[in-house]
Amino acid sequence: MKRTSLLWLAINSLALAGLAVASLMITTVARAATRPHYGGVLRLAIAGPVPSLDPADATNVSGQTAIQRIAPLLFNTLTTLDERGEAQPSLALAWKSDFSSQRWELQLRPGITFSDGTLLTANAVAASLRVANPRWNVSPQGDSVIIQSDAATPELPAELALSSNSIVLREGGKLIGSGPFTAAQWGPGKSLVLSARDDYWAGRPFVDSVEIAIGRSPRDQMLSFELGRLDGVELAAEQASGAVAGGRVVNSAPDELLAIVFSRGVQSPEEGRLRQALGLAIDRNLLNTVVLHSAGEPAGGLLPNWMTGYEFLFPRSPDSQRARQIHEGINQSSAWSLGYDQTDPAARVIAERIVLNAQDAGINIRPNPAASPDAQLVRIRLVSRDAQVALSHLALMLNLATPGSQRASSQMTSSPSTADLYAVENTFLQTQCVIPLLHLRTSVALARNVHGWSEAQDGSWNLPNVWLSPEKP
Amino acid sequence: MRGKMQPTVYNSRNPRMPSRPIRRSLLFSFLLIIVSGWAAAQTPNWHVPEQQLADKISAVTGPGAISLELANRSSLTRTQAEEIHRGLLQELSSLGLRSVAPEEAAATINISLSENLREYVWTAEISQGKNEPAVVIVSLPRTSATDSGHATPSIILRRTLLWSQPGRILDAALLNGTPQRLFVLDANSVTIYQMLAGRWQPQQALAISHSRPWPRDLRGRLVLRKDHLLDAYLPGVFCTTAAGISLTCHESDDPWPLGVADPPLNAFFASSRNFFTGALTPGVGKQTSAPAFFAAAPLPRDRYTLWLFTTTDGQLHLLDGFTDQSAATDWGSEIASVHSGCGSGWQVLATAQDSDDSKNDSLRIFEVPDREPFLIGQPTEFRGEITALWPQTDGASAVAVLHDSSKGEYEAYQLTLACDQ
Numbered sequence: 001m002k003r004t005s006l007l008w009l010a011i012n013s014l015a016l017a018g019l020a021v022a023s024l025m026i027t028t029v030a031r032a033a034t035r036p037h038y039g040g041v042l043r044l045a046i047a048g049p050v051p052s053l054d055p056a057d058a059t060n061v062s063g064q065t066a067i068q069r070i071a072p073l074l075f076n077t078l079t080t081l082d083e084r085g086e087a088q089p090s091l092a093l094a095w096k097s098d099f100s101s102q103r104w105e106l107q108l109r110p111g112i113t114f115s116d117g118t119l120l121t122a123n124a125v126a127a128s129l130r131v132a133n134p135r136w137n138v139s140p141q142g143d144s145v146i147i148q149s150d151a152a153t154p155e156l157p158a159e160l161a162l163s164s165n166s167i168v169l170r171e172g173g174k175l176i177g178s179g180p181f182t183a184a185q186w187g188p189g190k191s192l193v194l195s196a197r198d199d200y201w202a203g204r205p206f207v208d209s210v211e212i213a214i215g216r217s218p219r220d221q222m223l224s225f226e227l228g229r230l231d232g233v234e235l236a237a238e239q240a241s242g243a244v245a246g247g248r249v250v251n252s253a254p255d256e257l258l259a260i261v262f263s264r265g266v267q268s269p270e271e272g273r274l275r276q277a278l279g280l281a282i283d284r285n286l287l288n289t290v291v292l293h294s295a296g297e298p299a300g301g302l303l304p305n306w307m308t309g310y311e312f313l314f315p316r317s318p319d320s321q322r323a324r325q326i327h328e329g330i331n332q333s334s335a336w337s338l339g340y341d342q343t344d345p346a347a348r349v350i351a352e353r354i355v356l357n358a359q360d361a362g363i364n365i366r367p368n369p370a371a372s373p374d375a376q377l378v379r380i381r382l383v384s385r386d387a388q389v390a391l392s393h394l395a396l397m398l399n400l401a402t403p404g405s406q407r408a409s410s411q412m413t414s415s416p417s418t419a420d421l422y423a424v425e426n427t428f429l430q431t432q433c434v435i436p437l438l439h440l441r442t443s444v445a446l447a448r449n450v451h452g453w454s455e456a457q458d459g460s461w462n463l464p465n466v467w468l469s470p471e472k473p
Numbered sequence: 474m475r476g477k478m479q480p481t482v483y484n485s486r487n488p489r490m491p492s493r494p495i496r497r498s499l500l501f502s503f504l505l506i507i508v509s510g511w512a513a514a515q516t517p518n519w520h521v522p523e524q525q526l527a528d529k530i531s532a533v534t535g536p537g538a539i540s541l542e543l544a545n546r547s548s549l550t551r552t553q554a555e556e557i558h559r560g561l562l563q564e565l566s567s568l569g570l571r572s573v574a575p576e577e578a579a580a581t582i583n584i585s586l587s588e589n590l591r592e593y594v595w596t597a598e599i600s601q602g603k604n605e606p607a608v609v610i611v612s613l614p615r616t617s618a619t620d621s622g623h624a625t626p627s628i629i630l631r632r633t634l635l636w637s638q639p640g641r642i643l644d645a646a647l648l649n650g651t652p653q654r655l656f657v658l659d660a661n662s663v664t665i666y667q668m669l670a671g672r673w674q675p676q677q678a679l680a681i682s683h684s685r686p687w688p689r690d691l692r693g694r695l696v697l698r699k700d701h702l703l704d705a706y707l708p709g710v711f712c713t714t715a716a717g718i719s720l721t722c723h724e725s726d727d728p729w730p731l732g733v734a735d736p737p738l739n740a741f742f743a744s745s746r747n748f749f750t751g752a753l754t755p756g757v758g759k760q761t762s763a764p765a766f767f768a769a770a771p772l773p774r775d776r777y778t779l780w781l782f783t784t785t786d787g788q789l790h791l792l793d794g795f796t797d798q799s800a801a802t803d804w805g806s807e808i809a810s811v812h813s814g815c816g817s818g819w820q821v822l823a824t825a826q827d828s829d830d831s832k833n834d835s836l837r838i839f840e841v842p843d844r845e846p847f848l849i850g851q852p853t854e855f856r857g858e859i860t861a862l863w864p865q866t867d868g869a870s871a872v873a874v875l876h877d878s879s880k881g882e883y884e885a886y887q888l889t890l891a892c893d894q
Contacts, residue, residue, distance in 0.1 A: 034826050035767045035806035036690050037785060038746055083881065084615075085590045203689030204745065305546075309587040309594030312546065313608055385590060418594050418612040464689065470786055 036206045036452055040468035044232045045213040045221040046070075051189050053175055055166040056132035065381050065442070066214065068163050069461045073194055073210065075166035075177035078106055078125070078145075079157050085307070085385035087157035091120065091167055091178065092145075101152040106160075107144045112201050114169050115182040128167045158386035162393075163460065180205045180464040190214055206452070206467035222445070231450050231468070235443040237295035237346055244445040252455045254297050254304045254439035255382050260338070260354070261398055261434050262375045270330045274363065275432045277330075280323035281361035282354055284316055288438055291349050296440035302394050302425055304439040307387045310422045314429065314436070323361035336365040339373030350437075351377055379440070387421055391428075400428045519557050522613045526595050527564035529609035530582060533599050536569030540578035547588040554586055557595075591615060630822075630838065630853055631891050635872070636666070636673065637884040642874045643693035644863050645885035646703065656703060657885065658695045660687055663705055663712070663720060679720035683710045690747040696730055697866040706730075709744030728754050732810060733868035734771035734778045748785050758794020766790070768862070770810035772819050772841055779841065781821060783808055791844055798844055805834075807862035809871040813890035816840055816849075820890055822871055824859055825852060832878065834859040838890065857884075 048066030051057075055071035078092035092106040112120040122140030129138045129147070137148040147156065159165065169176040180202065181194035194210040213221075213230070221233035226245055235249065266272040284298035297304065300314030338354065340347040351367040354377075358365045365375075380397050382390045394400075428434070446453055452465045530539075541562065545554035561584065562572055575581060583598045592612040599607045635645050640659050648654040653668040654676075662680050666673040693707040702714040711725035728739035729749070738757060740749040743765075751765045757780050763769075766782040782790040783806050784799075791798040805824030812819050821839045835852035836859065857877035864871050865887070875884045 034787075034824075035747055035785075083590070083878075198745070199686070201686050203687055203691070206689060305587065305589075307589055309589035309592065309612070310596055310610060312585065312587065313596060313598065387589065418589070418592060419610040422608070422610055 034451070034469070036465075036467035037470055038204075038206050038208075038467070040207050042207045042210045042232070042450070042463065042466060042468065043213075043230045044210065045216045045224065045230050045234065047216060047218055047221070047234055048214075049189060050192075050214045053183065053186065053192075055163045055168065056128075058164070064383075068381065068383065070192065070212065071163035071166050072179065072460055073181045073463055074175075074179045074183060075163075075168055076112075076179050077163070077166050078108075078160040081158060081161045081385045085158070085387070087161060087386075090161075091125070092160070095157055097154075097156070101154040101156070102149055104147045104153070104156050105141070105144050106147070109201070110143065112178050113199070114176045114178050115197060116169075116176050118169060118176070120167070120178055124169055125167050128169070129165065131168070131170070132165050155386060155388045155392070158384060158389045161386075162383055162389070164383075181210060184209065200464075203464070205464035207463070210463055225445055225447070228447075231447040232453070233445050235445055237292045237440055237443075239443070247445045247447045247450075250444050250446060250453055250455060252442045253306050254441050256296075256440040256442060257299065257302060257378075257380045257382065257394065257436060258296070258350070258438040258440055259299075259302075259378055259380070259398075259434050259436045260375050261378050262432070263373065266432050271334065272432050273326050273330055274334055275435070277323040277326040277361055278358055278363055278365070279435045280315075280319045280326070281357045281363060282435070282437065283318040283357055284437055285318075287350060287353055291353055292346060292438070292440070295443070296438040299436040299439045302398075302428060302434070302436055303382070303387055303391055307382070307385065307390065308421060308425070309418060313422070314426075316436075318357070320357070320360050323363070327362045334364065336363075336375055337368035337370075337373040338365055338375050338377060339371075340367065340369055340377040341379075342369045344379075347377055347379075354437075391421065391425060395428060398428075398434050400431060400433055519553075519560055522593070522595060522611050523557065523560040523564045525611045526584075526597060526609070527561060527568055527570075529611065530565065530597050530599060531568040531570060533607045533609060534570065534580045534582075534601065537571070537579045538573040538577055539565065539570045539580045539582055540575040541565070541572055541582045541584065543584040543586070545586045547586045547593060549586055549588075549593070557586060558584075588615060630836070631889045632853075632873070632886040633889075635885045635887050637882045639881055640883065641691070641860065641876070642883040642885045643691065643707070643861060644695045644874070645872050645887075646695040646697050646865065647870075647887060648697055656695055656697075658693050658705055660691055660693075663695065663703070665718065677718055679712075679714075679718070681705065681707065681710065681712055681720065682722045683707070684724065685709060685744075688745050688747060692742075692747055692861065694729055694863055706742070708742055708746070728752075731769045732771040732780075732864050733812075733866065734773060734780075736778075738769070738771065738778075738780065740766075740769065757792040760792050760794060760797065763790055763792060763797070764788075767806035768808045770808045770821050770864070772810055772821070779844075781808060781810075781841070781846075783823075787826075789846075802846075807859065809862050809864040810868075811864065811871050811888070811890055812868045813892065815890060815892035817842055820849070821846065822862065822873075822888060824862065833857065834875075836862075836873065836888070 046066045046069060048063040050063050050066045050070065053070065053074065055067055055075060076091045078090060079087040080090045082088050091109055091112060093109045095104060095106045097104045108120065108122060108125060114120060122143060122145050125145050126138045126140045129136060139146045167178065180200045181196055183192060184195040185193035191214060192212045196205040196208055198204050218234060218236035218239060221230065222239065224230045225233045225247065228246065266275065288294055288296055288298055298316045300316030301308065301311040303311060305311035338351050340351040355365055355367055380394060383393045384390045449469045450466060451469055452467050454462045454465060543554065543558045579601065581600045585596045587594045587596060592614055594610060594612045597609050599609065635647065635655055636657050642657055642659055644658045646656045648656070655666040655673055657664045657666065662678045664678045665676045667676045688708050691708070693705060696704045698704060702718065705712040706729040709724055709726065710722055711727050712720050712722035715721050726741065726744060728741045731738045731740050736755065739754045741752040743750050749766050751763045753761050753763060758777065763782045764784040764786065766784045768783050770781045772779045772781065777794055780792045782792065783804055784790055787801065788799045789802045789804055803826050805826050807824045809822050810819050811822060817840055821841060822836050823839055825835050825837060833854055833856060835854045837852045838849045839846040840849055855875050857875045859873055860876050861874040862871060869889065871888045873886045873888055875886065877884060
């Protein structure tokens with residue numbers, strides 16, 4: 001690597017080592033009002049299916065939220081995102097790229113061990129990243145890792161913070177991490193018991209262990225919580241606004257997109273106008289307040305306003321009169337089917353409400369939970385606080401990589417200003433393949449003895465900082 | 474002696490409660506004055522983004538009559554938004570865009586002052602005729618300077634901002650002299666600042682070496698010395714200054730000094746945790762141990778020193794050399810005693826237990842004339858979380874470290890008590 005051709009993003013390793021520790025300390029704020037107590041067992045439950053603990057397992061789409069929460073407990077990533085969504089050192093102390101942002105060199109933090117005592121090496125990191133990103137060209141180089149790609153990837157440091165890019169040592173079918181906990185017991189898809197690592201490089205977690213019941217419905221979780229068998233449970237959107245006996249509710253920023261996604265691109269100008277009419281016919285505010293008890297915010301854009309600052313520019317107010325006018329001006333009559341997740345009780349109600357709104361505008365659409373509908377009601381969690389990374393992931397999930405958006409995507413990676421991001425998102429929306437409806441919050445109920453709980457804006461749990469207050473004598 | 478104390482006396486938040494503490498408090502004819510140590514809000518410079526946005530608008534509309542509306546969707550104050558509004562009109566005017574009534578305008582411009590995690594985002598939706606509105610956007614980094622500027626709440630003790638920085642401050646110590654020096658301890662170093670021309674200028678950063686990972690909730694203490702500059706105590710690590718200004722650190726489980734008392738008292742700190750083990754040296758009189766504790770504060774008496782300990786089980790223990798009294802209180806983990814010369818001479822500063830994970834902590838002042846602490850005045854609210862509270866070497870002040878998450882900064886304050894004669 002020609003040093004002269006490199007753009008160092010850090011001044012030097014020493015400074016970044018200091019920054020790494022400093023940033024770590026920022027994320028582990030403990031207050032003196034009541035200092036954290038060590039010890040105890042934290043009992044949690046999550047709904048999502050977790051057939052595997054492998055964060056690189058792309059097949060577990062429905063359990064994305066669950067693995068996003070569990071993975072950081074067992075594994076580390078090379079970078080983490082701070083409160084502003086900016087990449088900070090984690091297993092990587094420093095990084096640099098060439099001017100084209102296609103070749104990155106990441107210097108690893110020395111002295112890190114996996115939970116089995118194996119030293120973290122560049123070889124192990126490269127092998128792990130190759131599994132998660134088969135298209136990347138990853139190679140070890142001394143105490144650094146080189147990542148090369150065909151296109152410019154200025155957002156790579158933020159992308160490396162995704163839980164799917166966790167560093168995993170895969171040995172004989174075992175998954176070994178360098179995270180704050182180790183898996184003491186694992187009942188695939190049912191339960192997980194985690195033990196705190198005394199030698200964790202960023203400081204031992206406060207609790208001794210964490211017990212996670214997996215695949216429990218929100219109703220079951222709440223029942224166990226009210227009986228005092230769980231210290232923290234997830235709340236379904238419609239539960240979040242209610243009071244919780246024996247605890248308190250903590251809400252995240254809106255970090256999940258609820259949207260209608262069409263199964264194919266627009267086939268004719270008439271169909272495009274019909275989709276526009278549907279977007280105008282839906283009363284998002286009513287969906288949010290009546291159906292979901294204000295568990296989110298009406299959405300006009302793919303990304304929420306806290307992430308971009310421009311989301312309000314995309315129209316989201318209903319205009320049934322205009323929707324009707326558009327529909328009446330179209331000769332083509334269309335009957336769409338709207339699919340939804342049958343296991344989500346709220347989804348059916350939302351779908352029915354959308355059908356009603358559409359019918360008011362004269363649009364023929366019927367709910368159909370069966371396979372292959374014309375449009376599908378989907379909920380997609382935003383995987384990153386970095387707007388560019390989150391938008392790229394959404395585009396991938398929503399299959400928005402049309403020729404037009406590919407050009408936009410290329411532009412996005414090379415010029416990540418807010419104005420450019422707006423242009424890219426606008427391009428995605430103009431494909432009319434997706435109609436954003438709401439940005440939903442995720443909520444958890446916590447027992448009163450649970451302290452230090454913080455949920456990142458991408459919904460991941462920061463359990464190493466959680467502590468349990470002792471019983472009063 | 475256990476259980477003799479009345480826990481309720483520590484909870485007297487209700488001013489109408491006819492409690493003994495309040496009657497006793499009337500014996501003291503002082504009130505503590507309220508002094509703000511906050512610096513005045515800085516005025517950010519909006520000129521550049523105003524100019525950028527005006528240029529972009531002008532590129533769409535060209536010169537002519539416009540109607541402009543501005544909505545503030547950000548954390549900027551109303552005053553700041555009005556200032557930006559005026560600045561934009563001025564910039565637009567210089568580009569030939571005149572502000573007129575909506576019915577006379579060739580273009581309608583809706584400005585929104587918004588924000589995301591990192592930036593202020595200013596948007597302009599420009600409507601001309603029946604065309605789809607054009608959108609232009611400028612963004613600028615959000616800084617702590619632009620985020621500040623809110624009113625300061627009343628406080629009950631004198632607090633002086635010593636230093637603030639993004640990284641966590643563990644302790645700070647002020648050395649009066651010419652020039653005045655400030656020492657700031659964090660996880661990596663002791664940084665020395667010197668007061669020059671009314672500002673703290675960095676003089677030297679002395680690195681702290683350690684081989685084991687720091688525990689979560691890292692704590693550390695600086696102690697100024699008479700025979701050398703200072704000592705720094707961190708979990709499992711002791712650092713001391715040598716000839717010249719250099720810092721030597723080594724792994725050590727040596728006890729940390731507690732408070733300012735004669736005779737001095739030291740306690741062993743659990744090197745992988747955030748508390749003292751309870752082992753004391755040389756001890757409080759004949760007592761060489763206390764329950765594991767977070768903080769201790771001495772209150773000198775005529776013939777002995779009463780030591781207060783906030784223990785890890787949430788109780789307050791008072792050791793006088795012979796007895797160990799305990800009580801459940803609503804005190805937080807951190808305490809420090811300060812010699813004010815008011816009242817009994819010494820008071821205890823104590824954090825309050827946080828029951829609802831509130832983002833703001835408070836400090837309270839207690840008198841302990843015998844064995845029963847009672848509250849003086851109202852709690853002092855801090856805009857953030859108090860992460861450390863240590864007594865200063867002179868005994869007349871303490872240092873509190875505050876984490877203001879809204880600014881992402883740690884702030885070290887010197888706390889002193891003043892009498893209202």
